[in-house]
Amino acid sequence: xxxxxxxxxxxxxxxxxxxxxxxxxxxxxxxxxxxxxxxxxxxxxxxxxxxxxxxxxxxxxxxxxxxxxxxxxxxxxxxxxxxxxxxxxxxxxxxxxxxxxxxxxxxxxxxxxxxxxxxxxxxxxxxxxxxxxxxxxxxxxxxxxxxxxxxxxxxxxxxxxxxxxxxxxxxxxxxxxxxxxxxxxxxxxxxxxxxxxxxxxxxxxxxxxxxxxxxxxxxxxxxxxxxxxxxxxxxxxxxxxxxxxxxxxxxxxxxxxxxxxxxxxxxxxxxxxxxxxxxxxxxxxxxxxxxxxxxxxxxxxxxxxxxxxxxxxxxxxxxxxxxxxxxxxxxxxxxxxxxxxxxxxxxxxxxxxxxxxxxxxxxxxxxxxxxxxxxxxxxxxxxxxxxxxxxxxxxxxxxxxxxxxxxxxxxxxxxxxxxxxxxxxxxxxxxxxxxxxxxxxxxxxxxxxxxxxxxxxxxxxxxxxxxxxxxxxxxxxxxxxxxxxxxxxxxxxxxxxxxxxxxxxxxxxxxxxxxxxxxxxxxxxxxxxxxxxxxxxxxxxxxxxxxxxxxxxxxxxxxxxxxxxxxxxxxxxxxxxxxxxxxxxxxxxxxxxx
Amino acid sequence: xxxxxxxxxxxxxxxxxxxxxxxxxxxxxxxxxxxxxxxxxxxxxxxxxxxxxxxxxxxxxxxxxxxxxxxxxxxxxxxxxxxxxxxxxxxxxxxxxxxxxxxxxxxxxxxxxxxx
Numbered sequence: 007x008x009x010x011x012x013x014x015x016x017x018x019x020x021x022x023x024x025x026x027x028x029x030x031x032x033x034x035x036x037x038x039x040x041x042x043x044x045x046x047x048x049x050x051x052x053x054x055x056x057x058x059x060x061x062x063x064x065x066x067x068x069x070x071x072x073x074x075x076x077x078x079x080x081x082x083x084x085x086x087x088x089x090x091x092x093x094x095x096x097x098x099x100x101x102x103x104x105x106x107x108x109x110x111x112x113x114x115x116x117x118x119x120x121x122x123x124x125x126x127x128x129x130x131x132x133x134x135x136x137x138x139x140x141x142x143x144x145x146x147x148x149x150x151x152x153x154x155x156x157x158x159x160x161x162x163x164x165x166x167x168x169x170x171x172x173x174x175x176x177x178x179x180x181x182x183x184x185x186x187x188x189x190x191x192x193x194x195x196x197x198x199x200x201x202x203x204x205x206x207x208x209x210x211x212x213x214x215x216x217x218x219x220x221x222x223x224x225x226x227x228x229x230x231x232x233x234x235x236x237x238x239x240x241x242x243x244x245x246x247x248x249x250x251x252x253x254x255x256x257x258x259x260x261x262x263x264x265x266x267x268x269x270x271x272x273x274x275x276x277x278x279x280x281x282x283x284x285x286x287x288x289x290x291x292x293x294x295x296x297x298x299x300x301x302x303x304x305x306x307x308x309x310x311x312x313x314x315x316x317x318x319x320x321x322x323x324x325x326x327x328x329x330x331x332x333x334x335x336x337x338x339x340x341x342x343x344x345x346x347x348x349x350x351x352x353x354x355x356x357x358x359x360x361x362x363x364x365x366x367x368x369x370x371x372x373x374x375x376x377x378x379x380x381x382x383x384x385x386x387x388x389x390x391x392x393x394x395x396x397x398x399x400x401x402x403x404x405x406x407x408x409x410x411x412x413x414x415x416x417x418x419x420x421x422x423x424x425x426x427x428x429x430x431x432x433x434x435x436x437x438x439x440x441x442x443x444x445x446x447x448x449x450x451x452x453x454x455x456x457x458x459x460x461x462x463x464x465x466x467x468x469x470x471x472x473x474x475x476x477x478x479x480x481x482x483x484x485x486x487x488x489x490x491x492x493x494x495x496x497x498x499x500x501x502x503x504x505x506x507x508x509x510x511x512x513x514x515x516x517x518x519x520x521x522x523x524x525x526x527x528x529x530x531x532x533x534x535x536x537x538x539x540x541x542x543x544x545x546x547x548x549x550x551x552x553x554x555x556x557x558x559x560x561x562x563x564x565x566x567x568x569x570x571x572x573x574x575x576x577x578x579x580x581x582x583x584x585x586x587x588x589x590x591x592x593x594x595x596x597x598x599x600x
Numbered sequence: 601x602x603x604x605x606x607x608x609x610x611x612x613x614x615x616x617x618x619x620x621x622x623x624x625x626x627x628x629x630x631x632x633x634x635x636x637x638x639x640x641x642x643x644x645x646x647x648x649x650x651x652x653x654x655x656x657x658x659x660x661x662x663x664x665x666x667x668x669x670x671x672x673x674x675x676x677x678x679x680x681x682x683x684x685x686x687x688x689x690x691x692x693x694x695x696x697x698x699x700x701x702x703x704x705x706x707x708x709x710x711x712x713x714x715x716x
Contacts, residue, residue, distance in 0.1 A: 107656035113646060190656035248661030249679070501682050579680040 012036060096185050097214050098228045099237040100199070100221075102244045103277070103462050107237075109199055109221070109289075111214070112188040115168050115181040117160040118209065119150060124178030127151050133174045134159065137167060150178075161204060162186050182209045187221075189289045195247050197283045197308040198240070198407065198460065201292035217292065218306075220460060222408045239462045241277035246270065249576045250280045257569030258284055258547065265548035267309035268573060269443045273539050274466040276447065276456040278405070279581075281440075283309040300516065309546065311403060311410045314436045317546075318509030318562070320446075320531045321432035322378045323481055325385065326370055327449060328393045331477040334384045337367045337484065341377040349424050354379050354431075357561075370484045371492035373508065375431045382430030383423070390426050396455065396472045397445040399437050406460045413438040432509055439529070443544040446531045449485075450539035453478040486536040496567045497532060499574045501585020505539075506532030506570070508562035513549070525549045528562035530570040534578065537589050541581065545570040 012035045018028040100109040124130060127150040135143050138160060149157050162184065163171070171179055187202035200219020204212045215229075216222040224238055250268050258266040270280035287293055287305040296304045302313065329335045344362040347354040360372050369377030382390060394400065402413045416436035418425040428434040440458060447456035448469070455469030485505035489497045493508045509529040512521035529546045533539045550565035551558045559565070578585075668677040 106659075107652060110649060110653045110656065112650065112653055188653055188657075190653055191660045192662060194661060245661060248665075252665070499682075575682065576679055579682050579684065584685045585682040 010035060010039070012039070096211075096229065096234075097187065097202075098230075098234050100228075101237045101239055102242045102247075103239065103279075104243065105237075105239070106244045107190060108195065108240065108242070108244070109187060109189050109202075111185045114184050114186050115163045116158065116184045116207075116212070117163055117168075117171055118156065118158050118180055118182060120156055120178050120180060121150050121152070121154055122178070124150060124176060126176065127178075130174060130176045130179060133176075134171070134179075137170045158207075180209075182211075184212055185214055187214055187290075191244065191248075192290065193286050193288050194244070194251065195242055195281070196286040196289050197310070197409070198242060198281050199289045200407070201289040203292075218409065219289075219407050223406045240460055241272075241275075241279060241462050242281070242460070243279045243581075246577050246580050247280045247282065249580060250573055251282045251284070251286075253573045253576050254282050254545070254569065255284055257545075257572065258550075261547055261550035261552055261565045261569065263547040263550040263565070264303070265309055265313075266569075267313065267439050267544075267546045268570075269310050269439055269542075269544045270573075270577065271443050271447050271456075271458060271542045271544075273447050273450045273456065273533070273542055275463040276444070276458050276467050277463050278458055278460050279541070280577075281308075281310050281460075283307070283313075308407070308409045309439065309548070311405055311407060311438050311440045312412045313546075313548075314413055314416055314438050315527045315529075315546070316433050316436050316511040316514070317439070317442055317529050317531075318432040318511030318527065319373045319375075320442055320507045320509035320529050321435070322370055322373065322430065323449065323485060323507050324393065324397065324445065325378050325382045325390070325430035326366055326484065327473055327477055327481040328385055328390065329366075329381045330480055331473040332385065332389070335366045335381065337480055338365045340364070341366055341369050341374075341380050343369065343374050343377040343380070347376045347379055347427075349427060352424055354427065367484050367487060370507070371487045373488075373493050378430045379427035382426050385426070385430075387421055387423060387426045390429065391421060393472075394429070394435070396470075397448060398455070398457075399435065399441055399445070403438065403440045403444060403458060405440060405458050410440070413440065415441060432511060439544045439546045442529070442531050443542050446533060446544065447542045448472055449478050449481050450533045450542055451478070482533065482536050482539060485533060489532075493561075493563045494530060494532075494567045496563065497530065497571045497574075499534070499571050499578070501587075502574055502578050502583065503535040503537055503586070503588040504532050504571065504574060505534065505536035506530055506543075506567075508567060510560065510562045524558075524560070526560045528560065528566040530562050530566040532570055532574070534574055535583070535586060535588070540583065541578075543570055543573060543577075545573065 012032050013028065014031070014035075017031050021028045021031060097111055099107055099111070102108055119130075121127065128147070131143060131147050131150060134146065135141050141159070146159075159179075160167075163181070168181060171181075184204075189196075189199055198219050200216060200221040202214050202216050202221050205215040206213045216225045220238070220240065221228070227233060228238060250270060254266050254268045257263075265284055267283045268280060269278065269282075271278050285305040293305065295301070295306055301307060302309075307313065326335070330337070335341070340363050342362065343356070343360055343364050354375050356374050356376055360368075360374050360377075364372065364374060364377055366377075366381070368374075369381070385393075399415050400417065402415075403410050415438070418429070418434050425434050444456055444458045447458070448454065451467075451469075452475045453471055453473040454467070455472050456467055457469060482505055485507055486503065488494050488507050489504050494504075494506055497504050497506055507530075509527075509531070511527045511529075512523075513525040513527055514521050527546060527548060528550050529544065531542070531544045533542050545566045547562075547566050547569065551560055552564045553559075668675065671677075
């Protein structure tokens with residue numbers, strides 16, 4: 007560009023000749039030049055702004071476009087990552103303590119129909135009803151020939167059924183892949199497993215959600231894709247569970263009981279090896295909850311954790327153990343058992359008259375209500391409450407099942423001195439068999455609290471101390487005597503030194519107003535082997551009657567104890583427990599005077 | 601000099617483009633191979649699960665009990681009983697195979713002396 011001089015000579019000379027001020031020309035030129043400079047600067051600035059604007063526009067357009075694309079396209083798996091292959095099973099397996107499968111997934115198909123695509127709906131209905139006799143012909147015809155665009159016909163198909171439907175050759179009948187939950191062992195441990203069903207359903211997949219038992223408690227853990235390849239390991243032992251259920255079922259039938267439950271627990275770790283509740287159900291085809299009748303009679307009801315019963319004399323050992331721990335008595339202290347014991351208008355009686363006095367050990371061995379009530383009087387209400395609380399009788403059991411929360415113990419609304427006396431022999435406080443098992447495990451564990459668990463535990467528990475070790479050992483000795491010379495003599499299993507306590511409690515009437523005369527809950531809580539406690543077994547029979555004698559016998563010693571003994575006989579070898587010769591008691595020093 | 605530089609640059613661009621083209625196709629091939637393998641792994645796992653489930657189903661205690669009862673004549677299986685545990689000191693030591701006493705000893709020390 008040719009730069010215009012500020013003082014062009016021609017114009018200056020011309021201006022001078024005309025007598026004008028030549029500086030005006032210079033100023034004029036400076037002004038013009040400044041204007042040009044300003045225009046250029048503005049042009050450049052505007053250009054930059056434009057470029058910047060265009061760049062911003064492009065950037066936002068790219069982001070917006072990308073978002074639109076992401077939102078509108080079908081999601082796809084990352085093609086090159088390694089992790090993709092693991093996320094296949096929707097739900098992790100459940101295995102027992104030795105890795106045997108309790109619950110797994112199975113691939114199957116669901117059947118759905120798209121009526122607009124159907125060619126011959128009438129024939130399709132005919133064929134479908136022939137394959138699935140449970141379908142309703144009228145309704146299906148209405149659905150398939152009506153205005154509906156889509157309907158589910160079957161949620162799960164077997165491969166044979168799928169082939170049969172395929173052979174109809176109807177293009178409007180379509181299959182969607184499904185993963186279904188399979189419990190290969192059928193009814194075994196049904197209450198622990200619970201069951202699963204479909205949650206949200208789509209054509210390509212459906213959610214499998216747990217509806218009860220551990221399936222529901224660990225629903226998130228089982229559905230977590232990060233842990234999908236790692237099975238959930240329970241503490242149950244499949245073979246022990248099977249043997250227990252078999253013996254328990256036989257025992258229930260033999261004793262004409264309405265229901266039965268058995269819990270086998272390891273003392274040191276609190277692992278539940280067996281939890282059986284009869285009648286049971288098949289979790290593969292979980293029945294619907296009953297709409298009428300007593301929910302406690304439904305097969306879905308888990309007596310082991312949900313059934314809250316008065317457990318009778320099995321509680322006596324707690325009163326005696328506490329009194330021992332407090333130093334109020336020792337095993338040979340003589341207790342007054344003169345009956346009946348009157349308290350207000352209430353009378354406490356024994357099953358038989360055991361004479362006017364007995365030692366504390368005898369009170370347990372003979373199961374004297376009066377003797378235990380006297381001991382409870384010594385302890386007092388507050389200390390008893392405290393002890394029962396420590397043993398876990400105030401809270402639902404912390405077992406990892408949704409049903410366990412339903413097992414809230416029933417405590418007396420007003421814990422009077424009479425309540426203290428009745429609770430000492432197991433009336434007035436209702437708890438589940440699982441509570442009892444945990445409390446007996448605490449006794450067997452040398453007085454350290456044991457928390458029951460359904461998960462495999464890595465190591466022994468070191469719970470808080472509830473009573474001293476000597477007390478726990480003395481209680482074990484007493485419980486051993488109940489079996490060797492007391493009410494549970496049928497519980498003797500050679501080589502396994504069973505210790506335990508029977509409990510027979512009258513059933514309260516459902517509508518209130520006292521107890522049934524001829525309906526009982528018979529319980530046997532046992533520990534074996536007594537000299538080195540390893541396992542706790544609680545067997546409870548609901549309304550048992552033993553009819554081999556002249557008159558029907560309902561006491562636990564005749565009903566629950568033989569069943570428990572048979573379970574121990576079958577199960578202890580499976581647990582790898584060798585029969586042992588019981589170490590003899592040290593010869594007691596007899597005081598003599600001369 | 602400059603034109604030679606241009607020619608070389610153009611050749612380099614063509615070469616790189618060819619290389620990128622080939623790499624692209626090889627990547628695609630590797631990806632689809634990986635995908636195929638993933639599918640195969642998935643199928644195999646699925647099959648493994650089915651087989652595991654079938655194994656568990658066939659080994660369910662109920663069925664084993666029935667089979668043991670059905671084949672009692674052949675197998676004679678009964679539940680494990682406490683007395684079946686053995687103790688190591690119940691097992692007798694194997695009897696030593698005692699050599700018979702030597703009644704007619706042969707003198708061998710003097711035999712070599714006879715030979716020349």
